[in-house]
Amino acid sequence: MDTTGTLDEALERLHTSGPERNGWLSNHGPMAVEALVRGGQSATVHRWLDHYRAKLEDMPDPLAQVTAANWREALGDPRRVADWTAYFEREIAERPWREVLAEWWPRLLPGIAAGATHPVIRVGHAVRTLLDGGDTAPRLAELAHGLGYWAARHQPLPPLTSLPAGSTAAAALDAVPLVRQEGGIRDRLARLTAFPAWPDPAGDPEAQLTELVRASVHRYATHGHGEPVMLVHAATAPNAVLRTLPALPRTLWTPSLEAAWAASAAVTAAYAASGPAPYTSTRLTGEELFERAAQHGDDHTIKFTDTALDVGDEIARDAALRSIELNPPVL
Numbered sequence: 001m002d003t004t005g006t007l008d009e010a011l012e013r014l015h016t017s018g019p020e021r022n023g024w025l026s027n028h029g030p031m032a033v034e035a036l037v038r039g040g041q042s043a044t045v046h047r048w049l050d051h052y053r054a055k056l057e058d059m060p061d062p063l064a065q066v067t068a069a070n071w072r073e074a075l076g077d078p079r080r081v082a083d084w085t086a087y088f089e090r091e092i093a094e095r096p097w098r099e100v101l102a103e104w105w106p107r108l109l110p111g112i113a114a115g116a117t118h119p120v121i122r123v124g125h126a127v128r129t130l131l132d133g134g135d136t137a138p139r140l141a142e143l144a145h146g147l148g149y150w151a152a153r154h155q156p157l158p159p160l161t162s163l164p165a166g167s168t169a170a171a172a173l174d175a176v177p178l179v180r181q182e183g184g185i186r187d188r189l190a191r192l193t194a195f196p197a198w199p200d201p202a203g204d205p206e207a208q209l210t211e212l213v214r215a216s217v218h219r220y221a222t223h224g225h226g227e228p229v230m231l232v233h234a235a236t237a238p239n240a241v242l243r244t245l246p247a248l249p250r251t252l253w254t255p256s257l258e259a260a261w262a263a264s265a266a267v268t269a270a271y272a273a274s275g276p277a278p279y280t281s282t283r284l285t286g287e288e289l290f291e292r293a294a295q296h297g298d299d300h301t302i303k304f305t306d307t308a309l310d311v312g313d314e315i316a317r318d319a320a321l322r323s324i325e326l327n328p329p330v331l
Contacts, residue, residue, distance in 0.1 A: 006042040007034060007129065010049055011138040017056040019081060019115075019122070019149040026118035027056060028299035030142055034125040035306035039290040048297060051331060062086060066151075076111065076154040085148030092140050097130060098247050104147060105244070105252055109259040111154030113266045116185045116230070117237035119150030120263070121303070124240025127247050157266060158192055165196030169208070169215035172198035172261075173234075176268045185230065188270035195265045205253040206245055209260055213239045216264050217311045219272075220304070221319035226273030228326035232304040234272075237263040239307040282321040286312065289320045296324050297331030 010033040019027050029052055033045050059082050066074045066087035074080045091100045112120050123146035129139050165172040179191040199208040216235035224231050238260035245253055282289065286309045293305035301323045308320035 006045050007037045007134075008136050008138040010037075010045050011142050013049060014056070015138070015141055015145060016059065018059040019119075019145065019152075020078075021055055021057045024078075024115075026115060028052075028118070028303070029056065030145070031118075031122050031125045032299040032302045034129055034142075035302050036294055038128070039294070039306060039309070040287065041290065041294040044294050048294075048331070051297065052299070059085070071151075075107075075151055076114075078152045081148060081152035084151040085145050088144035088147045088151075089141060092144050097135065097140055097143055101127070101143070101147075101244075101247055102249055102252065104151075105248060106255060108147070108150045108154060109255055110156040111150065112237070112241075112259045112263045113157055113189060114155040115149065115153035117233045117240075117263050117267065119146060119153055121233070121236050121240040122146035122149060124243045128243045131243075131247060157189060157262060160192060160262075161194040162197040163194045165198045167200070169198065169212040169261075170218065172196040173215055173219055173264070173268055176265050176272070178272060178274065179269050181271070185267075185270055189266055192266060192269055195262065195269075199257055199261055201254065205257040206242075209238060209242045209245070209257045212257075212261060212264060213242055213307065214311045214313075214316070216268075217308050217319050218315045219268075220308075221279045221315055221322050222276035223273045224319070224322050224326055225277050227271035228323065229300050230267065230271040232300045232307075232323060234264045234267040236303050236307045237267065239310060279318055279322050280325065281314075281318050284317065284321065286317065289317055289324075292324055293320065295331065296327070296329045298327045298329060301327045 011030060014029045017027055021027060036045050036048065062082040063080055064083060066083045074083060126143040126146045130143065165175045175196040177194060179188050213235060216238060220231055220235060241256050241260040245256060290305055290309060293302050304323045305320040308316040
């Protein structure tokens with residue numbers, strides 16, 4: 001738990017900004033600062049934000065109020081992001097945040113890959129800090145911003161057929177058919193036709209989700225060179241879901257696992273390299289790796305290293321180093 005107040009200060013700075021810039025690029029600020037604070041790098045947060053501020057745009061103007069009666073017509077309309085954020089701010093002010101999350105999580109899950117998976121990742125960071133007991137006003141507002149972004153960008157994947165897959169998450173990721181590597185993520189996701197039939201519906205959803213995060217992190221070590229920025233989401237999106245599970249009713253755990261798999265497989269299909277490449281083994285500790293990621297400054301690198309250190313094993317630490325090597329430093 002952050003006892004310095006740094007995270008709340010940073011979130012307050014960020015909440016005047018919208019969730020995107022240049023039309024659709026995501027604002028990674030809230031996710032990165034939460035990871036920095038969590039990783040013991042609170043002292044770097046405001047300097048990082050001072051640098052990142054040039055990438056931020058103001059929150060768009062509201063258009064019309066989202067209500068319990070009309071939300072379906074506003075779902076998936078990115079022009080309504082301010083309306084959606086205000087809706088969730090009202091909901092969370094009036095009801096416990098877990099209750100709001102449990103109501104909206106199954107409504108939003110079909111659109112988990114929308115916004116290049118950034119909305120669910122932002123929600124996962126927000127939920128993690130709330131579960132730590134930090135239900136301050138800025139952190140509750142951050143959950144509203146994350147849910148609002150997800151609702152505004154909500155767009156399900158195209159219909160998919162099932163392909164044979166091995167029994168493990170790693171084998172399933174290896175079996176994901178790649179799409180034509182052209183255009184942006186929305187173009188690539190539109191080309192998806194089939195995913196391997198994983199996970200096992202009779203298995204434990206939390207254990208399988210943990211396995212998926214580990215497999216996705218490990219695969220970045222060998223395949224992250226395909227697209228070093230975008231492929232981090234194959235791991236950070238399912239980890240956001242894993243972080244959220246403790247706040248959800250158990251009845252939502254299996255659909256959460258299935259959606260996390262869809263997100264990870266979709267990013268893998270859209271960006272993974274066709275074959276592995278060698279990577280460097282590291283002797284650095286997790287603390288040393290995260291300090292290096294903070295010094296590096298790239299938002300995706302910070303978030304991926306945060307996820308890799310959740311996994312925590314030797315290959316995960318190697319994958320974290322790989323992300324630091326592959327992505328250009330910004331500080």
